[in-house]
Amino acid sequence: MTKMWGDEPYYGLDEEFDPQWFLTEDQKKLQKELIEVCRKVLRPNAIESDRNNTYPRKNVDALAELGLLAAIAPKKYGCRAENHVGIVMIAETIARYGCPSTALIYMMHMVAVAGLVYRAHGNAEIQKLLRRMDKDALIGTASYTDPETGGHFWYPKVSGAKRVPEGWHVQKKAAWTTSSGYADWYISQTTSPDFKGNYADLSVFLFYKDEVKGSAGKWDAMGMHGNQSGPVEIDAIIPADRIVGWPGDGAKSNDEAIDPLAMLMYAGSYNGVALACIDVAKRHVTRKAHAQYGRRVADYPTIQDSFGRAVTDAQASRLFAFGLAKALDDATENGSWEIYEKDPNAMPRARFSSWAFEAKLLSTRLSSVVSDMMLQACGGRGYMRDLELERLVRDSKAGWVMGPSNEITAQLIGKWALFGPEAIDWWNQRVDEPVLMNELGKLDEAGKRRIIEKLRSELTAGKAAQ
Numbered sequence: 122m123t124k125m126w127g128d129e130p131y132y133g134l135d136e137e138f139d140p141q142w143f144l145t146e147d148q149k150k151l152q153k154e155l156i157e158v159c160r161k162v163l164r165p166n167a168i169e170s171d172r173n174n175t176y177p178r179k180n181v182d183a184l185a186e187l188g189l190l191a192a193i194a195p196k197k198y199g200c201r202a203e204n205h206v207g208i209v210m211i212a213e214t215i216a217r218y219g220c221p222s223t224a225l226i227y228m229m230h231m232v233a234v235a236g237l238v239y240r241a242h243g244n245a246e247i248q249k250l251l252r253r254m255d256k257d258a259l260i261g262t263a264s265y266t267d268p269e270t271g272g273h274f275w276y277p278k279v280s281g282a283k284r285v286p287e288g289w290h291v292q293k294k295a296a297w298t299t300s301s302g303y304a305d306w307y308i309s310q311t312t313s314p315d316f317k318g319n320y321a322d323l324s325v326f327l328f329y330k331d332e333v334k335g336s337a338g339k340w341d342a343m344g345m346h347g348n349q350s351g352p353v354e355i356d357a358i359i360p361a362d363r364i365v366g367w368p369g370d371g372a373k374s375n376d377e378a379i380d381p382l383a384m385l386m387y388a389g390s391y392n393g394v395a396l397a398c399i400d401v402a403k404r405h406v407t408r409k410a411h412a413q414y415g416r417r418v419a420d421y422p423t424i425q426d427s428f429g430r431a432v433t434d435a436q437a438s439r440l441f442a443f444g445l446a447k448a449l450d451d452a453t454e455n456g457s458w459e460i461y462e463k464d465p466n467a468m469p470r471a472r473f474s475s476w477a478f479e480a481k482l483l484s485t486r487l488s489s490v491v492s493d494m495m496l497q498a499c500g501g502r503g504y505m506r507d508l509e510l511e512r513l514v515r516d517s518k519a520g521w522v523m524g525p526s527n528e529i530t531a532q533l534i535g536k537w538a539l540f541g542p543e544a545i546d547w548w549n550q551r552v553d554e555p556v557l558m559n560e561l562g563k564l565d566e567a568g569k570r571r572i573i574e575k576l577r578s579e580l581t582a583g584k585a586a587q
C-alpha cells in the first residue's frame with residue numbers, strides 16, 4: 122500500500138518498510154491521523170520553532186486534540202489506555218513526520234505521566250490531573266537532573282524535601298528540564314523527607330507551574346530548538362497529596378515507571394529522527410540528476426550502499442524497540458498501569474531494564490550515525506536549510522548526550538552483562554576494596570599512619586556527634 126503525504130505518495134520510505142505487524146487496526150488508524158496532523162501542523166511548526174527558538178505550543182495542543190497527552194492512562198480516567206507498542210509508534214511518528222523537538226517534549230511529558238499513572242491509585246489529585254490532561258492540553262515534564270550530578274538523573278545530590286504541617290517543603294534545583302517555564306505541571310525527584318544519607322532513599326512530587334521557577338526562552342542550543350530545556354528551581358510548600366506514591370518510593374518509581382518509559386520513548390523518538398533523515402535524503406537523491414552522466418545521485422552504487430546500511434540499521438533498532446514494547450505489553454496485561462492497584466510492589470516492567478537501556482543506546486547512536494550518512498549522501502545541498510536535513514542532523518545529536526549519556530549507558534550494560542545487576546551501584550555505595558588496598562599499598566609507613574590518624578579522628582568525631 123502506498124503511503125500518502127496529502128494528495129501525493131510519500132516521498133520517503135514506503136509502508137513496506139514499516140513494521141506494521143506490531144500495530145492493531147486502531148493503532149494503524151491513529152498512526153494515519155497523526156501523520157496527517159504532522160503534515161499540516163507539527164512539521165510547519167518544527168521549521169518555525171527551529172528558526173525562531175520558539176516553544177511549539179500549537180503542536181502540544183494538536184496532540185491533546187488527538188487525546189495523546191494522557192495516552193497511557195487507564196480508560197476509567199477517560200484516557201486511551203495505550204499500550205507500549207502504541208506509545209513507541211506515537212513517538213516515532215511525531216519525530217519522523219512532524220517535529221523532533223515536539224517528540225522530545227512529548228517524551229519527557231510521557232515519562233512524567235508514567236510516574237503519575239504508576240501511583241494514581243488512591244490519589245484524587247493525580248486522577249484529577251489525568252482526567253483534565255487532554256481536555257485542557259496540560260503539558261508536563263520530568264525535572265530530575267541535579268546540576269551537580271550531570272546525566273546521572275537518579276542521583277539528586279543537592280535537592281531535598283521536609284515534612285511541614287501543610288504537607289511538604291520541597292527544594293530542588295535542576296540543570297535541565299524540557300519545557301522549562303512552559304510546562305503546566307512538573308514531577309520532580311528529591312531525596313526523601315527523612316533522608317539520612319542513603320541516596321537510594323528518594324521521593325517524587327507533583328508541582329503546578331506557579332510553584333516552579335522555570336526559565337522560558339533561555340534555551341540556546343545546537344538543535345532541538347523547540348525543546349526549551351532550561352534550569353528549574355523549586356522552593357515550594359505543597360499539600361500532602363502531592364507526593365507521588367509515598368516517601369522512599371522514588372527508586373522503585375525509577376525502575377518500574379520512569380526508566381522503562383523513558384528508554385522506550387528515546388527509542389521511538391530517535392528511530393523516528395533517523396527515519397526522517399533517510400526520508401528527506403531519499404527525496405533529494407532520487408530527484409537530483411547529474412546532466413553529464415544522465416544519472417541521478419541515487420543511481421550511484423556508493424549512495425545505494427549508504428542507504429542499504431542506514432535502512433538496515435534503522436530496521437534493527439526499530440525491531441528492537443517494538444519487540445521490547447511487545448514484551449512489556451505481554452508482561453503487563455497489555456500495558457496496564459492498574460496492575461499496581463492489586464500489588465503496589467509488582468515490578469514486571471523493571472524486569473526488562475537492561476533491554477530498555479539497550480534500546481536507548483541503539484536508537485540514539487542510530488540517529489547520530491545515520492544523520493551523518495544522509496548528510497554525506499546529499500552533498501552540499503544537504504548542508505543547506507531548505508532540504509530540512511540540516512535541522513534533523515542537529516536534532517539527531519541530542520539523544521546521545523541526554524541522560525544517561527551513551528557512554529554511561531554502554532558502561533552500565535557492559536557491567537551488568539559482565540558482573541550482574543548488583544555491580545551497577547547506582548548510588549556509588551560499594552567500596553572498591555581491591556582499588557582501595559592497591560592505593561594504600563603505594564603509601565610508605567608515614568603515609569599509612571597519616572591515613573590511620575585521619576580515619577581515627579573521623580570515627581571519634583562521628584561517635585561524639587551521636
Ligand SMILES: Cc1cc2nc3c(=O)[nH]c(=O)nc-3n(C[C@H](O)[C@H](O)[C@H](O)COP(=O)(O)OP(=O)(O)OC[C@H]3O[C@@H](n4cnc5c(N)ncnc54)[C@H](O)[C@@H]3O)c2cc1C
Nearest residue numbers: 229263264265266271272297298299350522523524526528
Ligand atoms: C535536549 C535536552 C533535553 C533535556 N531534557 C531534560 C529533562 O527534561 N529533564 C531532565 O532531568 N534532564 C534533561 N536533560 C539533561 C540530560 O538528561 C542530561 O542530564 C544532560 O544532558 C547531561 O549533560 P552534562 O553536560 O551534565 O553531562 P555530564 O554528565 O557532565 O557528562 C559529560 C561527559 O562525561 C561522560 N560521563 C559522565 N559520567 C560518566 C561515567 N560515569 N562514565 C563514563 N563517562 C561519563 C558523559 O558521557 C559525557 O560525555 C536534557 C538534555 C538535553 C540535551
